[in-house]
Amino acid sequence: MLLTAQTTFRSEDPRQEALNQMEAAKLHPYSTLLDSHTADHRKLFDRVSLEVHSDDTAGEAEVNAEPIGTSRGYVGIFNLLLNGCSLIG
Known part of the structure; x- marks a missing residue:
């Protein structure tokens, strides 16, 4: 299809x-x-990496060196999700 x-x-x-x-x-x-x-x-x-540290006492994963729970972390995740919409053709 x-x-x-x-x-x-x-x-x-x-x-x-x-x-x-x-x-x-x-x-x-x-x-x-x-x-x-x-x-x-x-x-x-x-271009993007995700690291989850098992010794992280807060239990947070990091995207682009920003904790997911922060606004910059969320921007990194949304950027990753929107990459697929960025392609021409």
Whole structure:
């Protein structure tokens, strides 16, 4: 199954852009599409690390050296989740 989607945020004609992307995707085997998709996301997700310290008396995990319970920690998590929305195409 192939799925394409667009919004007016990136395209003046999101329906046509999604149809164009679908036609382009149909020219490639699934393995090529999967490899491309994985490589695109790996570039974003390999930038972030998560460390959980068992000797941490507060029991907090840290994202980007900021405790999860802090506002900067939450920003780091939201940034990680939004990476998938950052890809063009």
